[in-house]
Amino acid sequence: MKPREKDPGLKPVEIGLVVRAERNEEEEAQFRPLEWGLIRRLFAYTKTQSRKRNALIVITLVRSIQLPALTWAMSVIIAGPIAHHHLGMLPWAVAGYGVLGLLTDGLFHFRQRYALELGESVVKTLRADIFRCVQRMPMSFFNRVKLGRIISRVTSDVESLRVGIQDVFFVSIVQFGNMLFAAVVMAWRDWVLFLVVVAMAPLLWVVNRKFRTRLSLLTRATTESFSRVTATLAESVNGMRVTQGFVRQQTNAGLFRNLLADHARYNIALARTSAILVPLLELNSQFFIAVMLLLGGWRTFHGQMEIGDLIQFFFMANFFFAPIATIGNQYNQALIAMAGAERVFRLIDAKPDWEDDPAATPLPAPAGTGMRVEFRGVGFGYDPTKPVLHEVSFTAEPGQTIALVGHTGSGKSSIINLAAKFYLPTSGQLLLDGRDVHSITSHSLHRQLGMVQQQNFLFTGTLLENIRVAKPDATEEEVRDAARQLDCLDILEALPKGLHTEIGERGAGLSVGQRQLACFTRALLVDPRLVILDEATSSIDALTEARLQKALQALLRGRTSFVVAHRLSTIRHADQVLVLDQGRLIERGTHAELVALRGHYAALYEQFVQMDDRRGGSTVA
C-alpha cells in the first residue's frame, strides 16, 4: 500500500484510527482453499429445493455440450453441404441447426432461472440463520464483535456464497463440457495440432490466475473503502450537532477527503489492472491463432490435413481456450466463497459464552408481587481477569426501590446487568426469589422485567408499535390503560396523530420527556415484577419533570426496582441507597441515614445540592 496522503487538517491520532480500522478489516482472509466439508455443507442448503437443483444439474450437463455442438454443426454445414454444393441437403441441415438452437436457448432460460432461484433460496436461509444465531448471543458477544463484522457476514460474505452456489458450480460444468467436447473434436480431426493447443493452455491459465487474484483483492479493497466512506458520511450526519458544536467541520472534512482519496486510489488501481488483463488475454488468443494458422497451414499444404478439418478445428479451438479464462475466474470466485463460507459458518456455529443451564426452570411470577433480589458476595468482570465488582452483598426486598449511586465507572450498570441476567457473576451468588440465578431460565426472568434505559431505544414505526414491543398481543386499549396509570395519556395523545404518530430513527420526532414516558409505558405494559431504570441525565423543563416523577412513582409502586439514579427526588424516594466506589459497595442505607452518616454519600450529596442550587433543578449527575 502506498503511503497515505496526509491532510493538513488531520491529526496523527485520527490517521492512526483510520489505518487501524483498515488493518482490522484486512485481517479477514479473502481466499481459502476449496474444502469438501464446506462445499457439502453449503450444498446442504439447497436441500429444500432439491427437485429444482437436480433439474438444474441435468440441464447444465446437457447445455455444456449443446453450445459446442451448435458450433460444430455450423462448421459441418459449411464444410459439408456448402463446400460440396449439396443444395438439397442445405435447408434440412439448417432446419436441424435451428431446432438445436431453439432447444439450446430454451434450456438456457431454465438454467438461468433455476440457478438464480436456487441461489436466492440459499441466501435467504443463510441470512435468517445468521440473524437467529446473533439474537441468541449474550451481551458479552456484542461487546466483543463489532457491528460492522456482523453486517459484512450478512451482506458481502453471503453474497459471495450466492455467487458460489448459483454460478461457480454450474458455469464451471458448462465450461468443462465445452472444453471436453472441443477437445474430442479437435483430437479426432488432427491430434498433432491438438497437442500443440494443449501445450499452450497452461500459459493462458497462469496469466489469468495472476491477474484475477489481484483484481479480486482490489475489488474487495474498493468495496471496503467505499463502505468506510458511507459509514463515515452516516456518522457525520448523525453527529452533526457535535461537529458544529465543537467546530470540527474542517477536521472532519479532511478525514472524509482522505477516505475519498483512498477509494479513488483503489478504483484507479482496479481499472489499471483490468486494463492490462483484458488486452493481454486478447493478445494471447491472437498469438495462439497465429501459431495455429502457421502450423495448420503447414499441415494442409503438406496434405496432412483437410481444409474442412482446419475450419472445424478453428471453431472448436475457441471453445477450448475461452473456458480457461472463465474457469480461472470461477475458481477465484470459489476461493472467495470458501473464505465467506468459513466466516459465515463460524458465526452460525459460534457457541454463546454461556447458555442457560439445561436444568434451569422458569421463575414463577406470582401476580402483584415484587421480586426479591439478593447479591451474596458477588464478584464480576466483563473480562474475568479484570474484575469490576468485588464482594457485593445486599438484599432488595420485594417492592423496594434501590437507588444506585456512585462516580462514573463505579459499577452501577454492572449491577443491573447482573440482576437482569445479561451476564453471570464470576464469583459469589445471586438469588432471585431465593433461587440461584443459574437455575432460572433467562426467558422467564426477562418476561418479568421492565427496562428503561438512559438512551431509550425506539424503533422506526408508530408510537403504538413501539410500546407494544414489550407485549405484541396487547390491544390499543391496554396500551392506553398503561399510559393512563402513569397519568401520561394526555401527553402521548397530544402528539400529531396520538399513539399512531410515526417515530423516526431512534425516536426522532419525540422530545426527551415524551420518549421517557413512552418507555415507561412500554415497561409498565408487561406488568413487571422487577423494574430496571437508568435515569436520564438530560435536564427537562420543571413541568415535564414533575410529570415524569409522578409517572415514575406509579411505575415503581409495588415492584422491586433498581434505579441508576441521577435525580435527587428519585434517591429521596428510594428504600435503600447503595453507594458504589470502584466496584465496591461502600455505604448503604436510606438517604436520611446516609446523610447522617457524614461519609462518602454525604459529601456527594453536598455536591448535588450545590449543583442543584446553581441549576435550579434536581439533577444530581
Ligand SMILES: Nc1ncnc2c1ncn2[C@@H]1O[C@H](COP(=O)(O)OP(=O)(O)OP(=O)(O)O)[C@@H](O)[C@H]1O
Ligand atoms: N461492556 C463492557 N466491557 C468491558 N468493560 C466494561 C463494559 N462496561 C463497563 N465496563 C467497565 O466496568 C466498569 C464499571 O462500569 P459500569 O458501566 O458498571 O459503571 P457505571 O457506574 O454504570 O458508570 P456510568 O455512570 O458512567 O454509567 C468500568 O471500569 C467500565 O470501564
